[in-house]
Amino acid sequence: MIKEEFMDRYRHSLSHILAKAMIEIFGKEVQYAIGPQIDDGFYYDFVLPRTVSTDDFAQIEQKMHEIIKRKEDWVRKEVSRAEALEIFKDQKFKTELIQDLPEDEMITVYNTGDDYIDLCRGPHVDNSADLSSAAFKVKSVSSAYWRGDEKRGIVLQRVYVYAFPTKEELKAHLDMIKEALERDHKKIGAALDLFMFDETAPGMPYWLPRGWKMYQALLKYSREIQERHGYTEISAPLINNKKLWLISGHWAHYINNMFMVPGVSGYLRADADMAEIAESATDENAPTKTVKMRAGSAIYNRDEIDTMAAKPMNCPNAMMTFKRTTHSYKELPIRYSEYDVLHRKEKSGQMNGLFRVQEFRQDDDHTFVMDSQIKDEIADIISIADEIYSTFGVTYRAELSTRPDDFMGDIEVWNKAEADLKSILDEKYGEGGYEINEGDGAFYGPKIDLQIKDALGREWQCGTVQLDFQLPHNFGLTYINEKGEQEMPVVLHRAIYGSLERFLGIVIENFKGMFPFWLNPYQVAVVPIREEHNEYAKKVVKALEDAGIRVEADYSDNNMKTKIKGFKNYKDPYILVLGDKEAEENTVSINIRGNNKQVHDVPLTTFVEVCKRLNREHTLELAQEFEA
Structure with missing residues (x-):
């Protein structure tokens, strides 16, 4: 059995041991939900009679070891839907999962000893004794919503456990976690006065004087390299009308991640009730009728309120910039780099220092090329990535992300685009020298993602090169080819740092605050x-x-x-x-x-x-x- 399969079976089995331990500690009224394995262990979600605290961790671990020592058999059984509902009639989460399954689906359950049964596909160990060398430690407990749906209001306690095959591997991981805590960019950022956050702008960093100097050094370095490679920098509006996002396709694919900005055709006095305006402008289900707003004596119809959105990405603005005039094939490639501020809505639980923010900049570029220029242009982009990443002393690997389920455009165009990127990667890294990430492409085209590795061996997706035949079509972009005919260009979306905020978070942790001379806030x-x-x-x-x-x-x-x-x-x-x-x-x-x-x-x-x-x-x- 390969290690990955062993780890899945090992951790999955331990999650059942945890659930049994929680029932024995907290009583049979415990409701247990799901317990999947994750990269460094597993978690299980529960409804418990009281809140679990760190004082309980040792007792939970002790009970798990006790259960393992009982050397109980694990028995797999196939049951019908009706039988499963009867078995779990007192477990509401298991009941809901069963009810969501097809009527005729065969369901498997696992008995761990005589007093614990769980709904699971498996596989698992044959006997608890197989886990006798188990090396595990309760990591933390947090709140979680059932099925991630906060609207249902069902809050569970999620118990996380580190789990590894040997004590040596667990110790090595815990040492790495300790080192990661010492490198925590939030801690170092505060100590070095680089940035801060405030509840008045969640997920939107304040860059302090020292941090802003570092930020500007990062931008300066990027600009220097791009100028050497023939890039031209532009800047575009931060807020655009809904019409632009409808054309690009982002409205359909990205609306939940966009900040809406109500706009009113006409003049509003400063004492306007903006809360009422915002509510009126964003409520798509509201009846079309006159909406009264406290703005002097003015009354505006709902139809006169234009929906605007803060841009979550720069792509549509680059398309509009290209479209402003007629272009010849002799001008191509045209490279528009852009560092404008972007905004993307995130759930509060997903935000994490600089790694996941709601306001950020990217070292964006949109390059307009002919088909014949794709290969050379992507090769040049990869050379830029090689130079930048080597400057920071990090290595990277490439991934090819292919067509997602919600793709736009013709499938044959997608097939060609994916084949083009695969050919480029084969030549650069050798066949098999990169990974294929099925279904993770952008909705408008396949992409190459560059995963960098930091000092702790963690991987971060930063760079990306996306091949796009769709947005040029949506925006009606053309250039005059050698025959004097109009032809549609291909667009390459490109970033090397990715989010500058995220990249700086990685850099802070990678160097533990001891930055290279050229990047240090004060040198x-x-x-x-x-x-x-x-x-x-x-x-x-x-x-x-x-x-x-x-x-x-x-x-x-x-x-x-x-x-x-x-x-x-x-x-x-x-x-x-x-x-x-x-x-x-x-x-x-x-x-x-x-x-x-x-x-x-x-x-x-x-x-x-x-x-x-x-x-x-x-x-x-x-x-x-x-x-x-």
């Missing part, structure tokens, strides 16, 4: 030892600023050690300590991040040139010249 800190050294310190600061180095200085009357400690807390790469000798000789003494030794007598001009080189080369490591 150099200046510490004059006493007040009389401030004048020379200001000279040093100006020399660095003139060279494009991000520098901060502490001219306060605090003692030197306090100043140095403050900058070390911010993890500045270089802290320059300036006293009489440095001022007299036009040199600097350097405290290097991660190095307890101080380097003396470095000419200021030499230090400036080294810093310029580090920015120019985007190196991961600090300068070797100063490693004494």
Whole structure:
């Protein structure tokens, strides 16, 4: 049996042990719902007579071990729908699951000993003794909605358990979790004053001065590379009328993730009741009648309220930009890069620091090409990804995502597009050198996703290249080909960072806040030892600023050690300590991040040139010249 199959059977069986343990601890009135395995273990959802706390975790684990030691047989039985309903008549969640099955479907149940039975397809172990080497630990408990539907109002307690075949594997995973907590970008972001969140704008980060400098450095690097590859940057409206989203197809496929903005044809006074306007504008089921709104004496019909939406992606705006004029084949490819703010609605439970936000930017691009240019253009995009990811010291793998169930357009066009991408991937990575993710393409075309791996071995989907024959058709886009005839271009949607917010979250955790020199919010800190050294310190600061180095200085009357400690807390790469000798000789003494030794007598001009080189080369490591 391969490891993945073993892990599924192992964890699935342990979830039944957990459910039996919860019944024995909390009583037979426990309602048990579902208990699937997940990447690092499993969970099970319950309705319990009281809330589970961390104080209960040890008792739950002990009870699970006790059940395993009983060496009870696991018996699989096939039953009819009616028999299953009778078996689980006191379990409302199991009953609902059974009622959703076809009338004639054969149902399987598993007995674990004589006193516990569960509805399950299996497979499972033959006897509890098979789990005697089980290495597991209760991770946490949280609230969950039955079938993920908050409207039904059924709240369960979800108990998560880490589970691995051996104690060594469990320990390694727990060590990784501990390391991940130390790298948590939310924790580091707060400590370094990079960003914050507030309940008045859920899932929408406030970028603080230090974090915004880092954000701008990331943008600057992206722009530099794109300019070298012939990209032209545009910017477009952040809010568009519903009409645009209907044309693009996003209204049908993405409406639940869009923020609606009511618009009124006419002038509204500042004292208008905007809550009533919003309700009127977004209620599609409301009868078409006059809607009175407190806006002076003005009364507007519902038909006069135009639905607007904050853009969740840049694609339609790029289409409109291309459409504004006639293009010749000689102009292609045309590459429109765009970094505008995007908004996507998320459920509150799905938001997670910078990893899942409702407001973000992407390093978006929409490139308009002829069929004959697709291969070369995608090859160039992959070369950009290679350069950017290597700059951050991360590796990646490629996935081909194919036609989803809700695809738009002709199936033959899709087949051709998928074949084109497969050919490109075969040539770049070799046949079998990438994965195929069936059914996960965008609704308008197949795509290549680039999954990067961080310092903890976790994978993140960041880069994407999407081949699109649909949006050019929807927007009626054409160019004049070599024969003087109108022809439809193909569009390549492309991002390398993906969401800049998410990418920065990954970077923060990957580097544990110890960023490469070129990316660090402030690259150099200046510490004059006493007040009389401030004048020379200001000279040093100006020399660095003139060279494009991000520098901060502490001219306060605090003692030197306090100043140095403050900058070390911010993890500045270089802290320059300036006293009489440095001022007299036009040199600097350097405290290097991660190095307890101080380097003396470095000419200021030499230090400036080294810093310029580090920015120019985007190196991961600090300068070797100063490693004494």
